[in-house]
Amino acid sequence: MGEIGELFWQVFLAFAFLVAFLGVVYFFVRRRNPFASSKNIRVIERCYLDRNSSIVLVRLIDSYYVLLITPGGGTVLKELSESEIGHLEEAEKFSSIFFKKLGKNEKKDGS
Structure with missing residues (x-):
């Protein structure tokens, strides 16, 4: 034992x-x-073309770029102008959409 x-x-x-x-x-x-995560670089939106490549909308400080990301690297497709930027980051928060679907008022951050 x-x-x-x-x-x-x-x-x-x-x-x-x-x-x-x-x-x-x-x-x-x-x-x-x-x-x-960084306060200077933020991925706004990502759209997958296939399992290995995607198109990504990125904010870098005060500029916005559309990037093509592949296994071989990344390519800048376009830098967006001020008129094209519009309200890109003013998207509705998930919680507000969720509570609208439930028919309830959105919970406030302080309560």
Whole structure:
């Protein structure tokens, strides 16, 4: 019985070290992710053409670009002018659409 108990504790300890190691890796990846959200770059809309390529509308500081993203890289298709930009980011929030469909008033952020 002593060998089985010792083997159990070795397996348990190895599993605990593995979980701790994965937790540390997860923490550092989340902290140092270079693709984390930025206040200067924002993806406004994405439309998939097929599983490997998509057209993306991106805001970069105060300019808007239409990009073609493929496995081989990205290509700027067009920079949008002020008249074309219009109300791109004034889209209705999901919560307001959801509550309209339910027939209820939208919940306010403060309540």
